[in-house]
Amino acid sequence: AVKEAVFPFARFPGVDPVLSPEMKSTGEVMGVGKTFGEAYGKANEGGSIKLPTSGKALLSVREADKQRIKLVARDLADLGFELFATGGTCDSILSAGVDCVRVNKVMEGRPHIVDMIKNDDFDLIVNTTEGKQAMLDSASIRRAALQHKISYTTTMSGGEAIVMAIQHQGEPMVVSLQELHG
Template sequence: MPHFVALKEAVFPFNKLYGSDLILGPEMKSTGEVMGIARTLGLAFFKAQTACFNPIKNKGLIFVSVKDKDKEEACVLMKRLVELGFELCATEGTHKALEKAGVKSLKVLKISEGRPNIMDLMMNGEISMAINTSDHKSQDDAKLIRASVLKNHVSYFTTLSAIEVLLLALEESSQKDELLALQDYLK
Protein backbone atom coordinates (compact mmCIF):
# COMPACT_ATOMS: atom_id res chain seq x y z
CA MET A 1 0.00 0.00 0.00
CA PRO A 2 1.58 3.33 -1.03
CA HIS A 3 2.13 6.00 1.59
CA PHE A 4 1.40 8.77 -0.91
CA VAL A 5 -0.63 9.63 -3.99
CA ALA A 6 0.92 11.35 -7.00
CA LEU A 7 -1.37 13.07 -9.47
CA LYS A 8 -0.14 14.45 -12.81
CA GLU A 9 -1.90 17.39 -14.45
CA ALA A 10 -1.19 18.84 -17.90
CA VAL A 11 -0.55 22.57 -18.13
CA PHE A 12 -1.98 24.41 -21.12
CA PRO A 13 -1.16 27.98 -22.18
CA PHE A 14 -4.76 29.23 -22.04
CA ASN A 15 -3.80 32.28 -20.00
CA LYS A 16 -1.25 33.26 -22.67
CA LEU A 17 -3.54 32.77 -25.67
CA TYR A 18 -6.35 35.30 -25.31
CA GLY A 19 -9.55 34.04 -26.87
CA SER A 20 -8.52 30.39 -26.79
CA ASP A 21 -11.10 27.77 -25.85
CA LEU A 22 -10.72 25.52 -22.80
CA ILE A 23 -12.13 22.55 -24.72
CA LEU A 24 -9.16 20.59 -25.96
CA GLY A 25 -8.90 19.66 -29.60
CA PRO A 26 -6.28 17.47 -31.28
CA GLU A 27 -4.23 20.55 -32.20
CA MET A 28 -3.84 21.74 -28.59
CA LYS A 29 -0.60 20.72 -26.96
CA SER A 30 0.26 21.01 -23.30
CA THR A 31 3.26 23.14 -22.42
CA GLY A 32 4.22 20.87 -19.60
CA GLU A 33 2.83 19.11 -16.63
CA VAL A 34 2.80 19.41 -12.88
CA MET A 35 2.52 16.85 -10.14
CA GLY A 36 0.66 17.04 -6.89
CA ILE A 37 1.97 14.57 -4.32
CA ALA A 38 0.42 14.03 -0.89
CA ARG A 39 -0.88 11.45 1.56
CA THR A 40 -4.35 11.48 -0.05
CA LEU A 41 -5.90 11.87 -3.49
CA GLY A 42 -7.75 15.02 -2.43
CA LEU A 43 -4.62 16.77 -1.21
CA ALA A 44 -2.66 15.69 -4.30
CA PHE A 45 -5.45 17.09 -6.52
CA PHE A 46 -5.47 20.32 -4.49
CA LYS A 47 -1.72 20.73 -5.04
CA ALA A 48 -1.86 19.86 -8.76
CA GLN A 49 -4.69 22.33 -9.42
CA THR A 50 -2.84 25.07 -7.56
CA ALA A 51 0.34 24.35 -9.53
CA CYS A 52 -1.45 24.62 -12.89
CA PHE A 53 -3.11 27.94 -11.96
CA ASN A 54 -6.59 26.52 -11.29
CA PRO A 55 -6.67 27.11 -7.52
CA ILE A 56 -9.41 25.55 -5.43
CA LYS A 57 -11.32 28.09 -3.35
CA ASN A 58 -12.82 26.97 -0.05
CA LYS A 59 -15.81 29.35 -0.08
CA GLY A 60 -17.87 31.53 -2.38
CA LEU A 61 -20.39 31.34 -5.18
CA ILE A 62 -20.06 28.48 -7.66
CA PHE A 63 -21.59 28.72 -11.13
CA VAL A 64 -23.11 25.42 -12.28
CA SER A 65 -24.44 24.46 -15.71
CA VAL A 66 -24.57 20.79 -16.61
CA LYS A 67 -25.92 18.85 -19.54
CA ASP A 68 -29.14 16.88 -19.07
CA LYS A 69 -27.51 13.46 -18.71
CA ASP A 70 -25.32 14.80 -15.84
CA LYS A 71 -28.08 16.52 -13.85
CA GLU A 72 -29.02 13.68 -11.48
CA GLU A 73 -25.43 12.94 -10.42
CA ALA A 74 -24.56 16.65 -10.37
CA CYS A 75 -27.35 17.35 -7.87
CA VAL A 76 -25.82 14.89 -5.40
CA LEU A 77 -22.38 16.48 -5.81
CA MET A 78 -23.73 20.04 -5.59
CA LYS A 79 -25.55 19.18 -2.35
CA ARG A 80 -22.18 18.22 -0.87
CA LEU A 81 -20.67 21.54 -2.01
CA VAL A 82 -23.52 23.43 -0.31
CA GLU A 83 -22.94 21.37 2.86
CA LEU A 84 -19.31 22.56 2.74
CA GLY A 85 -20.53 26.17 2.80
CA PHE A 86 -20.63 27.13 -0.88
CA GLU A 87 -23.50 28.94 -2.55
CA LEU A 88 -24.61 27.95 -6.04
CA CYS A 89 -25.94 29.82 -9.03
CA ALA A 90 -27.15 27.90 -12.05
CA THR A 91 -28.69 28.28 -15.47
CA GLU A 92 -32.42 27.56 -15.70
CA GLY A 93 -32.34 23.82 -16.48
CA THR A 94 -29.69 23.07 -13.87
CA HIS A 95 -31.41 25.38 -11.35
CA LYS A 96 -34.70 23.47 -11.79
CA ALA A 97 -32.94 20.11 -11.32
CA LEU A 98 -31.19 21.38 -8.18
CA GLU A 99 -34.45 22.80 -6.83
CA LYS A 100 -36.23 19.48 -7.45
CA ALA A 101 -33.42 17.68 -5.57
CA GLY A 102 -33.75 20.10 -2.63
CA VAL A 103 -30.48 21.91 -3.33
CA LYS A 104 -30.63 25.69 -3.01
CA SER A 105 -29.34 27.76 -5.93
CA LEU A 106 -29.83 31.16 -7.48
CA LYS A 107 -31.07 31.21 -11.06
CA VAL A 108 -28.77 33.08 -13.44
CA LEU A 109 -29.34 33.96 -17.08
CA LYS A 110 -27.38 32.35 -19.87
CA ILE A 111 -25.44 34.81 -21.99
CA SER A 112 -27.93 34.45 -24.84
CA GLU A 113 -30.86 35.21 -22.49
CA GLY A 114 -29.97 38.82 -21.67
CA ARG A 115 -28.46 40.67 -18.73
CA PRO A 116 -27.41 40.49 -16.00
CA ASN A 117 -26.01 37.05 -16.86
CA ILE A 118 -23.25 34.70 -15.79
CA MET A 119 -20.55 36.71 -17.59
CA ASP A 120 -21.56 39.81 -15.61
CA LEU A 121 -21.15 37.88 -12.34
CA MET A 122 -17.70 36.69 -13.45
CA MET A 123 -16.61 40.18 -14.52
CA ASN A 124 -17.73 41.52 -11.12
CA GLY A 125 -15.58 38.93 -9.33
CA GLU A 126 -18.61 37.24 -7.74
CA ILE A 127 -17.86 33.70 -8.98
CA SER A 128 -15.20 31.66 -7.18
CA MET A 129 -15.47 28.49 -9.30
CA ALA A 130 -17.35 27.32 -12.39
CA ILE A 131 -18.65 23.85 -13.21
CA ASN A 132 -19.80 23.40 -16.79
CA THR A 133 -20.46 20.13 -18.59
CA SER A 134 -21.88 21.36 -21.86
CA ASP A 135 -23.59 19.59 -24.72
CA HIS A 136 -23.98 20.50 -28.37
CA LYS A 137 -27.22 22.43 -27.72
CA SER A 138 -25.46 25.05 -25.61
CA GLN A 139 -22.14 25.23 -27.44
CA ASP A 140 -22.17 28.97 -28.15
CA ASP A 141 -22.93 29.95 -24.55
CA ALA A 142 -20.47 27.36 -23.23
CA LYS A 143 -17.67 28.76 -25.40
CA LEU A 144 -18.35 32.32 -24.16
CA ILE A 145 -18.47 31.07 -20.56
CA ARG A 146 -15.10 29.33 -21.00
CA ALA A 147 -13.62 32.54 -22.44
CA SER A 148 -14.97 34.52 -19.47
CA VAL A 149 -13.52 31.97 -17.04
CA LEU A 150 -10.07 32.51 -18.55
CA LYS A 151 -10.34 36.27 -18.71
CA ASN A 152 -11.55 36.54 -15.10
CA HIS A 153 -9.27 33.85 -13.60
CA VAL A 154 -12.12 31.66 -12.35
CA SER A 155 -11.29 28.06 -11.42
CA TYR A 156 -13.07 25.78 -13.89
CA PHE A 157 -14.12 22.12 -13.93
CA THR A 158 -15.71 20.32 -16.89
CA THR A 159 -16.40 16.77 -15.67
CA LEU A 160 -18.31 15.27 -12.77
CA SER A 161 -15.36 13.01 -11.99
CA ALA A 162 -13.27 16.16 -11.42
CA ILE A 163 -15.98 17.41 -9.05
CA GLU A 164 -15.81 14.17 -7.07
CA VAL A 165 -12.07 14.68 -6.54
CA LEU A 166 -12.64 18.40 -5.92
CA LEU A 167 -14.94 17.41 -3.04
CA LEU A 168 -12.21 15.19 -1.62
CA ALA A 169 -9.77 18.08 -1.91
CA LEU A 170 -12.13 20.45 -0.12
CA GLU A 171 -12.91 17.94 2.62
CA GLU A 172 -9.21 17.17 3.15
CA SER A 173 -7.80 20.67 2.67
CA SER A 174 -7.96 21.45 6.38
CA GLN A 175 -5.62 18.53 7.10
CA LYS A 176 -1.97 19.35 7.63
CA ASP A 177 0.23 17.96 4.88
CA GLU A 178 3.91 18.07 5.63
CA LEU A 179 6.29 19.50 3.07
CA LEU A 180 8.70 16.82 1.90
CA ALA A 181 11.41 16.57 -0.74
CA LEU A 182 10.51 14.16 -3.54
CA GLN A 183 13.14 11.63 -2.45
CA ASP A 184 11.60 11.56 1.06
CA TYR A 185 8.46 9.96 -0.38
CA LEU A 186 10.53 6.98 -1.53
CA LYS A 187 12.05 6.19 1.86
Protein backbone atom coordinates (compact mmCIF):
# COMPACT_ATOMS: atom_id res chain seq x y z
CA ALA A 1 0.00 0.00 0.00
CA VAL A 2 1.11 3.56 -0.73
CA LYS A 3 -0.30 6.64 0.98
CA GLU A 4 -0.23 9.90 -1.00
CA ALA A 5 -0.90 13.38 0.33
CA VAL A 6 -3.14 15.60 -1.81
CA PHE A 7 -2.15 19.25 -2.23
CA PRO A 8 -4.34 21.99 -3.79
CA PHE A 9 -1.63 23.45 -6.08
CA ALA A 10 -4.04 23.85 -9.00
CA ARG A 11 -6.08 26.36 -6.97
CA PHE A 12 -3.11 28.69 -6.61
CA PRO A 13 -1.76 29.61 -10.05
CA GLY A 14 1.78 30.94 -10.02
CA VAL A 15 2.67 29.29 -6.71
CA ASP A 16 5.81 27.14 -6.70
CA PRO A 17 4.57 23.62 -5.95
CA VAL A 18 7.77 22.53 -4.20
CA LEU A 19 6.92 21.32 -0.72
CA SER A 20 8.01 23.37 2.24
CA PRO A 21 7.38 22.88 5.97
CA GLU A 22 4.36 25.20 5.97
CA MET A 23 2.58 23.33 3.14
CA LYS A 24 -0.54 21.56 4.29
CA SER A 25 -2.26 18.76 2.41
CA THR A 26 -6.00 18.81 1.87
CA GLY A 27 -6.28 15.08 2.32
CA GLU A 28 -4.74 11.72 1.66
CA VAL A 29 -5.40 8.81 -0.65
CA MET A 30 -4.18 5.24 -0.52
CA GLY A 31 -3.31 2.91 -3.34
CA VAL A 32 -3.22 -0.84 -2.76
CA GLY A 33 -1.65 -3.29 -5.16
CA LYS A 34 0.27 -6.53 -5.47
CA THR A 35 3.43 -4.54 -6.28
CA PHE A 36 4.80 -1.19 -5.22
CA GLY A 37 4.38 0.10 -8.79
CA GLU A 38 0.72 -0.84 -8.91
CA ALA A 39 0.05 0.70 -5.47
CA TYR A 40 1.96 3.89 -6.34
CA GLY A 41 0.04 4.27 -9.60
CA LYS A 42 -3.30 3.85 -7.82
CA ALA A 43 -2.31 6.36 -5.12
CA ASN A 44 -1.45 8.92 -7.80
CA GLU A 45 -4.71 8.28 -9.62
CA GLY A 46 -6.60 8.67 -6.34
CA GLY A 47 -4.91 12.04 -5.93
CA SER A 48 -6.08 13.04 -9.44
CA ILE A 49 -2.65 12.59 -11.01
CA LYS A 50 -2.84 10.67 -14.28
CA LEU A 51 0.53 9.18 -15.15
CA PRO A 52 1.24 9.00 -18.89
CA THR A 53 1.72 5.61 -20.53
CA SER A 54 3.66 7.01 -23.49
CA GLY A 55 4.77 10.27 -25.04
CA LYS A 56 7.71 12.56 -24.42
CA ALA A 57 9.72 12.69 -21.20
CA LEU A 58 12.00 15.53 -20.11
CA LEU A 59 14.92 14.49 -17.91
CA SER A 60 17.14 17.08 -16.24
CA VAL A 61 19.02 16.00 -13.13
CA ARG A 62 21.78 17.21 -10.85
CA GLU A 63 25.26 15.69 -11.06
CA ALA A 64 24.67 13.34 -8.10
CA ASP A 65 21.74 11.73 -9.99
CA LYS A 66 23.46 11.13 -13.35
CA GLN A 67 24.01 7.40 -12.72
CA ARG A 68 20.46 6.72 -11.52
CA ILE A 69 18.88 8.59 -14.44
CA LYS A 70 20.43 6.11 -16.88
CA LEU A 71 18.18 3.30 -15.61
CA VAL A 72 15.09 5.52 -15.53
CA ALA A 73 15.86 6.64 -19.10
CA ARG A 74 16.34 3.07 -20.32
CA ASP A 75 13.05 1.98 -18.73
CA LEU A 76 11.15 4.97 -20.16
CA ALA A 77 12.62 4.30 -23.62
CA ASP A 78 11.61 0.62 -23.31
CA LEU A 79 8.08 1.81 -22.50
CA GLY A 80 8.06 3.81 -25.75
CA PHE A 81 8.78 7.30 -24.43
CA GLU A 82 10.78 9.72 -26.55
CA LEU A 83 13.45 11.22 -24.31
CA PHE A 84 14.58 14.84 -24.08
CA ALA A 85 17.30 15.99 -21.70
CA THR A 86 19.48 18.95 -20.80
CA GLY A 87 23.22 18.90 -21.62
CA GLY A 88 24.91 16.84 -18.92
CA THR A 89 21.88 14.62 -18.42
CA CYS A 90 21.67 13.94 -22.15
CA ASP A 91 25.39 13.04 -22.24
CA SER A 92 24.88 10.61 -19.37
CA ILE A 93 21.87 8.98 -21.05
CA LEU A 94 23.66 8.71 -24.40
CA SER A 95 26.67 7.09 -22.65
CA ALA A 96 24.28 4.35 -21.50
CA GLY A 97 23.31 3.65 -25.12
CA VAL A 98 19.88 5.27 -24.86
CA ASP A 99 18.75 7.86 -27.42
CA CYS A 100 17.75 11.33 -26.28
CA VAL A 101 17.35 14.81 -27.75
CA ARG A 102 19.30 17.66 -26.15
CA VAL A 103 17.26 20.71 -25.03
CA ASN A 104 18.26 24.06 -23.52
CA LYS A 105 18.04 24.85 -19.83
CA VAL A 106 16.20 28.11 -19.10
CA MET A 107 19.50 29.93 -18.51
CA GLU A 108 20.88 28.71 -21.87
CA GLY A 109 18.45 30.69 -24.00
CA ARG A 110 15.41 30.05 -26.13
CA PRO A 111 13.82 27.81 -27.07
CA HIS A 112 14.24 26.27 -23.62
CA ILE A 113 12.50 23.80 -21.34
CA VAL A 114 9.74 26.15 -20.15
CA ASP A 115 8.95 27.18 -23.75
CA MET A 116 8.58 23.50 -24.64
CA ILE A 117 6.38 22.82 -21.60
CA LYS A 118 4.11 25.72 -22.59
CA ASN A 119 3.89 24.20 -26.09
CA ASP A 120 2.72 20.93 -24.48
CA ASP A 121 5.81 19.12 -25.77
CA PHE A 122 6.18 16.89 -22.69
CA ASP A 123 4.05 14.29 -20.91
CA LEU A 124 6.41 13.58 -18.00
CA ILE A 125 9.21 15.53 -16.29
CA VAL A 126 11.95 14.29 -13.94
CA ASN A 127 13.89 17.31 -12.64
CA THR A 128 16.33 17.29 -9.72
CA THR A 129 18.44 20.34 -8.92
CA GLU A 130 21.33 21.79 -6.98
CA GLY A 131 22.64 25.34 -6.93
CA LYS A 132 20.85 28.69 -6.78
CA GLN A 133 20.30 29.26 -10.53
CA ALA A 134 19.14 25.68 -11.07
CA MET A 135 16.64 26.08 -8.21
CA LEU A 136 15.24 29.25 -9.82
CA ASP A 137 14.94 27.51 -13.19
CA SER A 138 13.36 24.51 -11.51
CA ALA A 139 10.66 26.71 -9.94
CA SER A 140 9.63 27.97 -13.39
CA ILE A 141 9.61 24.39 -14.69
CA ARG A 142 7.37 23.21 -11.83
CA ARG A 143 4.93 26.12 -12.27
CA ALA A 144 4.68 25.54 -16.03
CA ALA A 145 4.24 21.78 -15.55
CA LEU A 146 1.45 22.38 -13.04
CA GLN A 147 -0.32 24.87 -15.32
CA HIS A 148 -0.13 22.44 -18.25
CA LYS A 149 -1.09 19.38 -16.18
CA ILE A 150 2.16 17.53 -16.86
CA SER A 151 3.24 14.79 -14.45
CA TYR A 152 6.53 15.70 -12.81
CA THR A 153 8.80 14.75 -9.95
CA THR A 154 11.67 16.54 -8.25
CA THR A 155 13.40 13.42 -6.89
CA MET A 156 15.05 10.37 -8.41
CA SER A 157 13.06 8.14 -6.06
CA GLY A 158 9.93 9.73 -7.51
CA GLY A 159 11.18 9.11 -11.05
CA GLU A 160 11.89 5.47 -10.28
CA ALA A 161 8.46 5.07 -8.65
CA ILE A 162 6.72 6.64 -11.66
CA VAL A 163 8.49 4.18 -13.98
CA MET A 164 7.35 1.26 -11.79
CA ALA A 165 3.79 2.59 -11.80
CA ILE A 166 3.75 2.97 -15.59
CA GLN A 167 5.17 -0.55 -16.00
CA HIS A 168 2.32 -1.94 -13.89
CA GLN A 169 -0.56 -0.01 -15.45
CA GLY A 170 -3.36 -2.08 -16.82
CA GLU A 171 -6.70 -3.36 -15.64
CA PRO A 172 -6.96 -2.20 -12.03
CA MET A 173 -7.36 -4.82 -9.34
CA VAL A 174 -10.14 -3.82 -6.97
CA VAL A 175 -10.33 -5.62 -3.63
CA SER A 176 -12.01 -4.90 -0.33
CA LEU A 177 -10.03 -4.43 2.87
CA GLN A 178 -11.69 -7.61 4.17
CA GLU A 179 -10.23 -9.56 1.24
CA LEU A 180 -6.77 -8.17 1.99
CA HIS A 181 -6.88 -8.91 5.69
CA GLY A 182 -9.44 -11.72 5.85
